[in-house]
Amino acid sequence: DTAVSQTPKYLVTQMGNDKSIKCEQNLGHDTMYWYKQDSKKFLKIMFSYNNKELIINETVPNRFSPKSPDKAHLNLHINSLELGDSAVYFCASSQDRQGLQYFGAGTRLSVL
Amino acid sequence: GIQVEQSPPDLILQEGANSTLRCNFSDSVNNLQWFHQNPWGQLINLFYIPSGTKQNGRLSATTVATERYSLLYISSSQTTDSGVYFCAVRNTGGFKTIFGAGTRLFVKA
Numbered sequence: 001d002t003a004v005s006q007t008p009k010y011l012v013t014q015m016g017n018d019k020s021i022k023c024e025q026n027l028g029h030d031t032m033y034w035y036k037q038d039s040k041k042f043l044k045i046m047f048s049y050n051n052k053e054l055i056i057n058e059t060v061p062n063r064f065s066p067k068s069p070d071k072a073h074l075n076l077h078i079n080s081l082e083l084g085d086s087a088v089y090f091c092a093s094s095q096d097r098q099g100l101q102y103f104g105a106g107t108r109l110s111v112l
Numbered sequence: 113g114i115q116v117e118q119s120p121p122d123l124i125l126q127e128g129a130n131s132t133l134r135c136n137f138s139d140s141v142n143n144l145q146w147f148h149q150n151p152w153g154q155l156i157n158l159f160y161i162p163s164g165t166k167q168n169g170r171l172s173a174t175t176v177a178t179e180r181y182s183l184l185y186i187s188s189s190q191t192t193d194s195g196v197y198f199c200a201v202r203n204t205g206g207f208k209t210i211f212g213a214g215t216r217l218f219v220k221a
Contacts, residue, residue, distance in 0.1 A: 033209075041149070041196055043211040056208055088153060097207045098143055101200075103155040 003027050004104040006091050012110045013081055021076045021107045023091030031055075032074035033092040033101065034066060043090070049074055050097055081111045114139040114203040118212035125189045125219045133184040133215045135199030143202035143209070144175055146184050150195045158184070158197075189219045 048056035091104040115138040146158040159173040175182040196214040
């Protein structure tokens with residue numbers, strides 16, 4: 001069983017569309033994260049939730065909105081997609097705010 | 113904020129060779145992880161090592177927190193070791209994880 005699972009694995013869409021990426025963890029962790037990896041492989045945190053509460057919100061366009069319906073899920077909704085949003089998005093989780101992070105397999109988003 | 117620098121940026125090895133990857137950070141940390149991103153893009157945990165030394169098979173890592181660096185040793189490298197190695201840190205008192213730019217490793221058969 002996959003510990004941190006993301007869907008979809010690949011997402012190809014047109015500029016201006018709205019899309020969502022889902023993330024679920026079955027590790028019983030309290031904290032979940034979204035990271036963005038750009039074309040140069042640089043990884044940067046976008047958001048973090050602890051017990052469904054937003055604790056990290058980096059300088060991200062407000063077209064990106066995370067939603068955590070419960071501790072095991074953290075979804076990422078993106079409005080009005082732009083070419084520059086093309087990247088790989090990783091979900092991760094940890095036992096608490098300080099702990100070891102486990103990553104999902106990533107979602108490769110291509111905006112045409 | 114905390115700065116993380118990894119070296120070398122790129123590394124090509126002949127299969128069987130040993131290597132050392134370095135991660136320097138600019139502030140005290142309470143969390144340091146090494147990851148391997150394989151050619152399929154998957155991020156694999158290698159070590160959670162805010163201080164001390166750990167070994168796992170052909171890989172070992174050492175973090176000297178007082179001198180603000182960590183080293184990842186790969187011995188008897190194999191082609192499957194190819195990929196990007198990332199160091200990620202969280203500074204003491206903070207909740208944000210900062211990744212280094214990575215070391216791209218290619219192991220030739």
